[in-house]
Amino acid sequence: MRDLTIAKAAREAGVGVETIRFYERRGLIDQPMKPQGSGFRVYSPEQIKRIKFIRQAQQIGFSLHEIQELLSLRADPAADCSVVRSQAVAKLEDVNRKIDQLHHIGTALEALIAVCPGRGGLHVCTILDTLIDPAHSRVPSLAADGPLPAVPPKRKRQNGSIAANNHKQRRAL
Amino acid sequence: MRDLTIAKAAREAGVGVETIRFYERRGLIDQPMKPQGSGFRVYSPEQIKRIKFIRQAQQIGFSLHEIQELLSLRADPAADCSVVRSQAVAKLEDVNRKIDQLHHIGTALEALIAVCPGRGGLHVCTILDTLIDPAHSRVPSLAADGPLPAVPPKRKRQNGSIAANNHKQRRAL
DNA sequence: ATGGCGTCCGTACCACAGTACGGAGTCAAG
DNA sequence: CTTGACTCCGTACTGTGGTACGGACGCCAT
Numbered sequence: 001m002r003d004l005t006i007a008k009a010a011r012e013a014g015v016g017v018e019t020i021r022f023y024e025r026r027g028l029i030d031q032p033m034k035p036q037g038s039g040f041r042v043y044s045p046e047q048i049k050r051i052k053f054i055r056q057a058q059q060i061g062f063s064l065h066e067i068q069e070l071l072s073l074r075a076d077p078a079a080d081c082s083v084v085r086s087q088a089v090a091k092l093e094d095v096n097r098k099i100d101q102l103h104h105i106g107t108a109l110e111a112l113i114a115v116c117p118g119r120g121g122l123h124v125c126t127i128l129d130t131l132i133d134p135a136h137s138r139v140p141s142l143a144a145d146g147p148l149p150a151v152p153p154k155r156k157r158q159n160g161s162i163a164a165n166n167h168k169q170r171r172a173l
Numbered sequence: 174m175r176d177l178t179i180a181k182a183a184r185e186a187g188v189g190v191e192t193i194r195f196y197e198r199r200g201l202i203d204q205p206m207k208p209q210g211s212g213f214r215v216y217s218p219e220q221i222k223r224i225k226f227i228r229q230a231q232q233i234g235f236s237l238h239e240i241q242e243l244l245s246l247r248a249d250p251a252a253d254c255s256v257v258r259s260q261a262v263a264k265l266e267d268v269n270r271k272i273d274q275l276h277h278i279g280t281a282l283e284a285l286i287a288v289c290p291g292r293g294g295l296h297v298c299t300i301l302d303t304l305i306d307p308a309h310s311r312v313p314s315l316a317a318d319g320p321l322p323a324v325p326p327k328r329k330r331q332n333g334s335i336a337a338n339n340h341k342q343r344r345a346l
Numbered sequence: 347a348t349g350g351c352g353t354c355c356g357t358a359c360c361a362c363a364g365t366a367c368g369g370a371g372t373c374a375a376g
Numbered sequence: 377c378t379t380g381a382c383t384c385c386g387t388a389c390t391g392t393g394g395t396a397c398g399g400a401c402g403c404c405a406t
Contacts, residue, residue, distance in 0.1 A: 007382070017383085018365055026363090039372075040383060059274055064363070085289045092282040099275045102268050105233045109265040116258045125254035127261055128247050132226045180352070190353085191395055199393090212402075213353060237393070 009043035013051040020051065028054055028068055061098055062091075182216035186224040193224060201227055201241055234264055 010017045020041075023029045029050055032041045050071075057067045070091070073084050116127045183190045193214075196202045202223055205214045216224075223244075230240045243260065246252040 005382075006384095016365075019363085021385090022364060038383095058363090061271070061275070080292070081290060082292050085286060085291050088282055088286050088289070092279060092286065095275050095279045095282060099272055099279065102272045102275070106265060106268045106272065108233065109261055109268065113258060113261050113265065116254065116261070118255055118258050120254050121250070122247060122252050122254055122257070125257050127254075127257050128243065131230060131243075132247070133222055178352075179354095189395075192393085194355090195394060212355095231393095 003042045003044050004048070006041050006043065009048050013048050014055060015051060023051065023054060026064060028064060028071065176215045176217050177221070179214050179216065182221050186221050187228060188224060196224065196227060199237060201237060201244065234268060
């Protein structure tokens with residue numbers, strides 16, 4: 001794979017041209033070399049890898065900001081390996097938290113689906129009943145009516161997890 | 174639990190006052206009765222349950238739009254249970270996909286951390302090298318370089334709207 | 347009756363992650 | 377040498393899910 005202009009690089013990485021420029025503006029990727037005289041960006045395989053990495057990390061639920069932190073550590077010559085390591089550890093914890101959360105959600109959904117008759121009018125649909133009034137449900141996973149994860153922190157938002165990605169697959173349902 | 178004014182209802186449901194009004198505007202909840210003469214919203218336990226439902230469904234990964242659909246299904250006597258079910262199934266698949274990806278990254282991070290010397294300059298740090306260039310890593314978990322989900326569908330713009338937005342980044346406060 | 351919350355409403359603003367547009371320049375094929 | 381596709385850049389706009397603000401008014405206890 002040779003160096004590619006932006007449109008081909010975008011195709012290759014599975015993003016839009018504008019997205020690449022957007023990442024560049026955000027400092028997630030460097031502006032690539034523009035070979036002699038040409039004002040056109042030309043992307044090396046490494047740079048395309050980096051874009052793919054960004055997508056991958058995003059898929060997993062990291063925000064662009066988090067990804068930037070990860071990447072900027074790499075660029076810091078003063079950075080100590082232990083810093084990177086502890087970031088990695090923190091990310092791992094993060095990942096594990098996310099997995100836990102998703103497991104919860106998953107089992108809840110499974111339970112709901114298992115109990116749902118799957119046909120007939122809504123008057124026999126237990127899914128919505130359960131969702132709407134978990135306390136009275138025979139499905140325990142959602143009856144744990146515990147304190148919902150408090151309303152997201154004021155001012156600063158760093159979550160962006162599940163719903164944030166949803167607009168991309170909106171038609172997935 | 175008696176009927177509550179908006180602030181107490183919000184506390185009870187674990188959201189902000191503005192969020193309730195926001196849900197109302199979005200049509201996710203009805204405006205509650207305002208008892209004789211009073212212009213104040215008063216929320217019944219049922220309505221609070223509905224707000225909690227919205228939060229719960231959000232936790233599960235439904236967007237507000239999807240939740241709205243779900244709720245309007247509930248209001249539609251002609252709606253079929255199987256519709257709701259298949260929505261839930263789709264969400265479950267979604268969740269499982271995310272879990273898979275996270276497991277990938279999780280094991281990868283573990284492997285990376287295990288291989289990382291943990292001290293010294295970045296020139297000896299293997300973590301970032303591997304993250305950014307999975308293909309050349311001795312840690313295989315990240316090398317799975319599969320096809321990334323295609324770039325999200327393009328929307329067409331067809332309305333010169335007068336618009337509510339200067340998304341200029343203004344640093345106030 | 348008055349002070350201090352609580353609430354009303356509308357509008358503006360925020361962060362995030364892009365997407366779209368337009369006018370100008372560039373490049374490669376015919 | 378023209379033409380059409382591609383690229384440049386900056387700015388505006390989008391959708392999602394809220395938050396914040398401010399003036400006016402309601403409610404209740406002292």
